[in-house]
Amino acid sequence: MGFTLCVPCLFGLEGLVADELRRLALPDVAAENGRVYCTGGPEAVARANLWLRMGERVLLELGRFPADSFDALFEGARALPWESLIPADGAFPVTGYSLNSRLASVPDCQRILKKAVAERLKSRYGLQWFPENGAQHQIRFSILKDQVSLCLDTSGEGLHKRGYRPAHSAAPLRETLAAAMVELARYRGKGDFRDPFCGSGTIPIEAALIAKNRAPGLNRHFAAMDWPALEPRIWTEAREAARAREFSGDYSIGGSDLDPKAITIARANAQRAGVAQLIRFETADALSFSRSTDRGVIVTNPPYGERLLEKQEAEELYRGFGRALQRCPGWQLYLLSSHTEFERCFGRQADKKRKLYNGMIKCDLFMYFKKQTEKEG
Ligand SMILES: C[S@@+](CC[C@H](N)C(=O)[O-])C[C@H]1O[C@@H](n2cnc3c(N)ncnc32)[C@H](O)[C@@H]1O
Numbered sequence: 001m002g003f004t005l006c007v008p009c010l011f012g013l014e015g016l017v018a019d020e021l022r023r024l025a026l027p028d029v030a031a032e033n034g035r036v037y038c039t040g041g042p043e044a045v046a047r048a049n050l051w052l053r054m055g056e057r058v059l060l061e062l063g064r065f066p067a068d069s070f071d072a073l074f075e076g077a078r079a080l081p082w083e084s085l086i087p088a089d090g091a092f093p094v095t096g097y098s099l100n101s102r103l104a105s106v107p108d109c110q111r112i113l114k115k116a117v118a119e120r121l122k123s124r125y126g127l128q129w130f131p132e133n134g135a136q137h138q139i140r141f142s143i144l145k146d147q148v149s150l151c152l153d154t155s156g157e158g159l160h161k162r163g164y165r166p167a168h169s170a171a172p173l174r175e176t177l178a179a180a181m182v183e184l185a186r187y188r189g190k191g192d193f194r195d196p197f198c199g200s201g202t203i204p205i206e207a208a209l210i211a212k213n214r215a216p217g218l219n220r221h222f223a224a225m226d227w228p229a230l231e232p233r234i235w236t237e238a239r240e241a242a243r244a245r246e247f248s249g250d251y252s253i254g255g256s257d258l259d260p261k262a263i264t265i266a267r268a269n270a271q272r273a274g275v276a277q278l279i280r281f282e283t284a285d286a287l288s289f290s291r292s293t294d295r296g297v298i299v300t301n302p303p304y305g306e307r308l309l310e311k312q313e314a315e316e317l318y319r320g321f322g323r324a325l326q327r328c329p330g331w332q333l334y335l336l337s338s339h340t341e342f343e344r345c346f347g348r349q350a351d352k353k354r355k356l357y358n359g360m361i362k363c364d365l366f367m368y369f370k371k372q373t374e375k376e377g
Contacts, residue, residue: 001041001084001229005048006151007055008035012356013180017055024051037061042230045154046238049222050215053179053206056158058222059140059151060085068102068146070112077116077150083124085152085229089134092117096141103143113141113150135226156223162209163220164273165200173301173336175216177358178202182210184354184365185299185334189251192296196286196321198255201266201279203299208275211251215242219274252296256284287320291328298325301336304361311339318345326372333368342366 005026009017014031021029024047026038036055040048048058062085065076086092094110094117103109117139118130138153160175181203187193189211195203209216218239225235257263260283270276286302302321305314318337322345325333335342338361343349350366357363 003040003042003045004061005038005040005044006035006059006061006149007037007048007052008057008059009055010034010174010177010180010357012354013054013176016180016183017052020052020054021048024048042234043238045224045230046222046234047241049155049159049224050217050238050242052159053210053216054176054183056160056176057153057155058159059153059155061149061151064147064149066146067143067148070103070108073103073109073148074112074116076148077113078120080120080150082117082120085227086117086121086137087134087228088121088125088127089131090137090227091132091134092121092130092137092139094139094141096139096143098143099145101143101146103146109141109143113139135228136223137227138223154222154224154227156221159217161220162216162273164205164269165202166272172200173202173358175202175206177336177356178206178301179210179216180356181299181301181334181336181365182207184367185297185332187211187297187299189247189249192252192293193254194289194296194298195255195300196257196284196289196298197300197302198257198266198281199259199262199301201255201262201269201281203301204253204255204266204279204281205270205273205275207253207299208251208270208278209273211247211249211253211278212275213245213247214274215239215245218242251278252293253278254280254282256282256286258283258285287317287324289321289324289328291331294330296328296330297332297334299334301358304338304363314339315341315345318342319347322347329372333366335366335368336363337366338363348372 017036018029018031021038026040028039030037063080067073094113140151142149193207263281263283266281270279305311351370352367354365
């Protein structure tokens with residue numbers, strides 16, 4: 001069985017997700033806006049779900065076709081081999097979106113697609129009515145400029161839900177974005193790693209998972225595990241292979257936050273993620289951050305002044321943090337903020353910037369990797 005895999009991702013992460021798929025040795029990798037394609041068999045579905053750190057889900061694309069009328073949508077959907085994956089008792093809810101297209105009404109598209117898939121299954125299974133009391137086969141459609149893509153969702157819950165973060169502190173960062181920040185900082189387990197605004201600990205936890213080469217989805221369930229069309233052994237084999245690839249070593253990963261409650265949550269999250277032994281969490285003010293070693297990397301997500309603090313308070317914080325980091329000239333910094341005046345307040349122009357989206361908030365990852373000269377602070 002050969003599939004076209006479609007991995008939606010946060011805008012700005014397409015290149016990183018494409019690299020992840022290439023590292024999994026999956027062929028035909030092609031990045032588009034907000035999603036990345038590749039091909040592969042059932043084993044690829046299991047491996048991609050288990051290993052992707054930055055993709056949001058793994059979809060199987062059954063077909064793509066142009067449609068600017070409900071008839072074209074119905075006929076296009078009915079022509080696809082849904083029965084190859086959806087069994088007679090399978091539940092097949094439909095969800096999706098439409099952008100810049102003539103078929104703009106999402107509820108109408110949902111209704112037409114549901115009918116088209118049901119018609120197809122009726123003709124193949126000889127049934128008039130479907131109980132839909134079996135495994136979930138979520139259909140996801142997208143219509144972009146009158147081009148329809150129809151997929152089945154193999155992940156179920158989004159891949160950012162690793163299972164370690166049921167508890168929430170204020171404004172947590174999505175796990176996929178945290179992993180991308182660690183990746184962009186090129187941290188792979190060597191040297192000192194710190195997040196001085198760690199909140200619920202997402203960034204240090206993702207760093208620890210990367211350092212250990214732990215598959216982020218190792219301990220969670222995926223929707224396609226319940227699909228009769230895919231053999232159960234693909235999941236057990238992918239899990240066993242992933243366990244065999246884990247590293248163990250001594251890592252220097254730390255997270256701190258001014259709020260002791262956040263630190264309690266971060267510790268509990270790290271415990272659930274199985275990396276509590278690898279991370280030192282402590283309550284501390286980022287403004288008194290000082291170097292413990294000459295070199296290291298800070299990957300962090302301070303308040304932006306949109307949700308947690310007022311803008312002015314955020315600016316004051318950036319100024320103070322800029323002063324603190326002048327005492328650590330050998331340290332690199334990768335800091336995510338939506339604050340347009342960040343560099344001015346921090347006191348230094350970034351060596352490089354990269355646009356990333358934290359949910360709906362447009363942010364920059366400010367990257368400082370060139371060595372600066374030490375100043376007395
Ligand atoms: C945007 S949140 C970080 C969210 C985090 N990345 C997560 O995944 O949960 C910013 C954090 O900065 C902390 N903070 C604010 N001022 C601070 C300071 N002066 N020193 C250390 N932490 C501070 C807040 O308590 C909050 O947890």
